[in-house]
Amino acid sequence: MSMAAESEETDSENWLFEAKLKECKDSIPNLTSRRQFNDRRKSVSNLQEKIRSHMANKI
Numbered sequence: 044m045s046m047a048a049e050s051e052e053t054d055s056e057n058w059l060f061e062a063k064l065k066e067c068k069d070s071i072p073n074l075t076s077r078r079q080f081n082d083r084r085k086s087v088s089n090l091q092e093k094i095r096s097h098m099a100n101k102i
Contacts, residue, residue: 056077060077060080
């Protein structure tokens with residue numbers, strides 16, 4: 044979710060959770076809470092950076 048939000052040039056976590064994710068709530072019933080999102084984002088930050096670098100190199 045974090046990388047998808049960045050691809051839309053979304054840097055506001057409030058906007059992501061209050062506006063965008065409310066649109067998806069019915070489509071994605073297992074949507075995480077904001078706290079869970081932040082905890083998971085921290086735990087996978089190294090992997091996320093590797094993916095981002097790999098994508099940038101391909102582009």
